[in-house]
Amino acid sequence: MARDHYLVPAGAAEAAIEVKGSRFLGWVRRVDSEDEARAYVAEARRRFWDARHHCSAFVIGADGALQRSNDDGEPSGTAGAPMLEVLVRREVRDVVAVVTRWFGGTLLGAGGLVRAYSETTAAALDAAGVVRRELRTRVEVTVSHGEVGKVENELRARGVAILGVDYGAGDVVLTAAAHPGAVAPIAELVAAITHGSGGVAAGGTLWVP
Structure with a gap:
């Protein structure tokens, strides 16, 4: 279905939460292509080289046709997918989200990881705002x-x-x-x-x- 409007991040922003010693740092910014989104993920890896995980999700295009997510070593479906769900549910396009995790020594379980990655992505998106x-x-x-x-x-x-x-x-x-x-x-x-x-x-x- 053709669209005559859509939402994009108003700017780049970050947000952090801590759960049982694990620190989650979320970043959201606007991008215009898959290459640009992947470059941003690579930038996060270089910048926070000491972190264990750099999970990501992005949605490209006015109709949101291009959608990708990556758990980056977390149990399947506990990181990238819930991050992507936040972006899709908010109907934001041309956006990439990266959540970097420093492991705190306590396992969070599948449910705990889903909540942590979802909440961090939502907080970063709230900080960025949309236009x-x-x-x-x-x-x-x-x-x-x-x-x-x-x-x-x-x-x-x-x-x-x-x-x-x-x-x-x-x-x-x-x-x-x-x-x-x-x-x-x-x-x-x-x-x-x-x-x-x-x-x-x-x-x-x-x-x-």
């Missing part, structure tokens, strides 16, 4: 130098995201991201402000916060 990304239509608005300020202000006031402004020798081109249904109203607005001299061209889609 919504929406699928928008790319729009280019061409106006004169004297009209660009008013046009830009009116577009922003209507919730249109301005991605860039290109000041040419003649006209100015505003690149914007608009809701699909807003393209026609934008054209009407620009025509009214510029008395018909402005141009509006829509083409392609992109994801924006």
Whole structure:
């Protein structure tokens, strides 16, 4: 099913919990590819070389089609899978979570491990926060130098995201991201402000916060 919005981490964050002497340090950050997610896991291994486990989970894509998890030596299904379940249940995409564990000498059992890895992932995700990304239509608005300020202000006031402004020798081109249904109203607005001299061209889609 096609999606027109999804959630991503608002930033990178960490959270730590301790259970019966074992310390769990969770990290969450946004990534755009599987390679980037795996590089982050490798970074955690290098940084915390003295830890016994670096379990991970990631979800990539607006539809969450790419999902992976790794128990990294913990009993099967007690670490990576519950971490992944937290990400899926929260409906967060383009995200990687790594939980590093320093063993404290006391076995936690399968249930204890599932709870610890789930809680650490959830705490790190809470610390990071989330933002919504929406699928928008790319729009280019061409106006004169004297009209660009008013046009830009009116577009922003209507919730249109301005991605860039290109000041040419003649006209100015505003690149914007608009809701699909807003393209026609934008054209009407620009025509009214510029008395018909402005141009509006829509083409392609992109994801924006």
